[in-house]
Amino acid sequence: MIIRSIGALSLSLLTIVSLADENPNPAYQAFQQERGEASWINASADHPMANTAYRPIPPMDNFFSDPAKQALGFELFHEKRLSRDGTVACSSCHMGMLGGTDKLPVSRGIGGALGNRNAPTVFNSAFNFRQFWDGRAFDLDIQSLAPISNPVEMGHDLDAVLQWLANDSYYSEQFAAIYPDGLTAANLGNAIGQHTRDMTRTDSRFNQHLTSGATTLSEGELRGWQRFNEVGCVSCHNGINLGGNSYQKSGNVAALADTGMFGSADDGLYLRTGRNQDRQVFKVPSLNNVALTAPYFHDGSVATLEEAVRLMGELQAGRNLSNSDVADIVEFLGSLSSEFFAGMASRMSRMEIQGEMRQQMQHMNHTQHQGHHMNHARNSEAANQTSQEGH
Numbered sequence: 001m002i003i004r005s006i007g008a009l010s011l012s013l014l015t016i017v018s019l020a021d022e023n024p025n026p027a028y029q030a031f032q033q034e035r036g037e038a039s040w041i042n043a044s045a046d047h048p049m050a051n052t053a054y055r056p057i058p059p060m061d062n063f064f065s066d067p068a069k070q071a072l073g074f075e076l077f078h079e080k081r082l083s084r085d086g087t088v089a090c091s092s093c094h095m096g097m098l099g100g101t102d103k104l105p106v107s108r109g110i111g112g113a114l115g116n117r118n119a120p121t122v123f124n125s126a127f128n129f130r131q132f133w134d135g136r137a138f139d140l141d142i143q144s145l146a147p148i149s150n151p152v153e154m155g156h157d158l159d160a161v162l163q164w165l166a167n168d169s170y171y172s173e174q175f176a177a178i179y180p181d182g183l184t185a186a187n188l189g190n191a192i193g194q195h196t197r198d199m200t201r202t203d204s205r206f207n208q209h210l211t212s213g214a215t216t217l218s219e220g221e222l223r224g225w226q227r228f229n230e231v232g233c234v235s236c237h238n239g240i241n242l243g244g245n246s247y248q249k250s251g252n253v254a255a256l257a258d259t260g261m262f263g264s265a266d267d268g269l270y271l272r273t274g275r276n277q278d279r280q281v282f283k284v285p286s287l288n289n290v291a292l293t294a295p296y297f298h299d300g301s302v303a304t305l306e307e308a309v310r311l312m313g314e315l316q317a318g319r320n321l322s323n324s325d326v327a328d329i330v331e332f333l334g335s336l337s338s339e340f341f342a343g344m345a346s347r348m349s350r351m352e353i354q355g356e357m358r359q360q361m362q363h364m365n366h367t368q369h370q371g372h373h374m375n376h377a378r379n380s381e382a383a384n385q386t387s388q389e390g391h
């Protein structure tokens, strides 16, 4: 009798559970129904990499769009007047010289407001299947509008920004000349997004290895790549960006709470889907240029790449990596840096030692905003450099 009623009870529990599954919450439904498109693979079946987990970074001219839109996007990316108090531009938190980041654990916006996430690099973000740590922006055009109204970033009102641009004779003329429907929110996002796409770098030694077949990797780097595959890092970090193409649990096999990360405070994908199993699920970050973008993880809580790799072994792959494995994998990850930016970053860190960095940056910020004219000159320089790198 007792057994039978337990049976009946568990049966009815089962019914409740399956009913719950048939009626997912509205947040999760909206998440599932978001428009999607296949991520860019760009390797045909006869490409030598076609049956591996890696994909070369497509050359720039594959998706090089209207140069006028990119030039406008370049200016807007550096435009501090898109922020409420005129102090913060996209480039304040995504600096080319700092690998496309701000090198802070979490970002600071207008009035020093503190955010709660680490700024990812903008370089090669065009190849992420979604943008942001929780993937809440479908593409770069949509992503570009989000920081403008984020209270801890640029803290402005999108309508007020559009009004300001409409009143600015230079910007209103540009939008009218470049876009058939002139100045709109969508076109503002598109112009900035065009510039972010333009921040694609193909000159890492790893990418040269994939594309040219030349021996561009050292013995240590090759050993590190092998361990990266054997240990299973590649199961989440694969494709063009060695990441950026799936959502995964942070703390896959061990709890984040046992580490120094404040991961438990950030619910990641759960904030979008409302499903318990999505707590602390994040978009797997790209590893291109990762050696240039310390500190690490969504909360910027880990200062060195060595520590980040060791923690990944433990939390994601269930392995205690030996010191030599950690060193080899770190060496391999170094081969994912754009050669151009790696050279720049090492010059920067020498300056940092001499305490000159801040002054230099202030100087640059000052000169950058002396007029549209100058931005145009800088932009054609940037475009030249990009097209050289693309080939």
Ligand code: HEC
Pocket: 077, 088, 089, 090, 091, 092, 093, 094, 107, 108, 109, 110, 115, 117, 118, 119, 120, 121, 122, 125, 128, 130, 131, 132, 133, 134, 140, 143, 144, 145, 147, 148, 152, 153, 154, 192, 196, 286
């Ligand atoms: C105050 C600093 C700050 C400013 C200003 C800022 N960002 Fe960001 N950016 C961040 C942070 C922090 C994140 C991660 C936020 C998250 O995932 O919730 C981010 C994420 C991104 C991403 C997603 C990258 C990825 O891998 O998911 C892109 C692209 C980006 N920003 C571009 C821009 C553009 C374009 C602007 C200007 C319109 C801008 N950012 C302004 C700090 C900033």
Ligand code: HEC
Pocket: 228, 231, 232, 233, 234, 235, 236, 237, 248, 249, 250, 252, 263, 282, 283, 284, 285, 286, 290, 293, 295, 296, 297, 298, 299, 305, 308, 309, 312, 313, 316, 317, 329
């Ligand atoms: C189960 C999927 C998974 C596996 C396996 C995995 N990672 Fe990760 N990796 C992630 C996720 C998710 C994050 C973001 C975690 C966070 O910020 O909370 C991440 C972050 C990183 C970061 C920090 C990047 C940044 O910009 O902050 C590095 C470095 C890294 N992983 C390297 C590795 C290495 C090396 C291995 C193998 C030892 C590995 N990962 C295995 C999913 C994985």
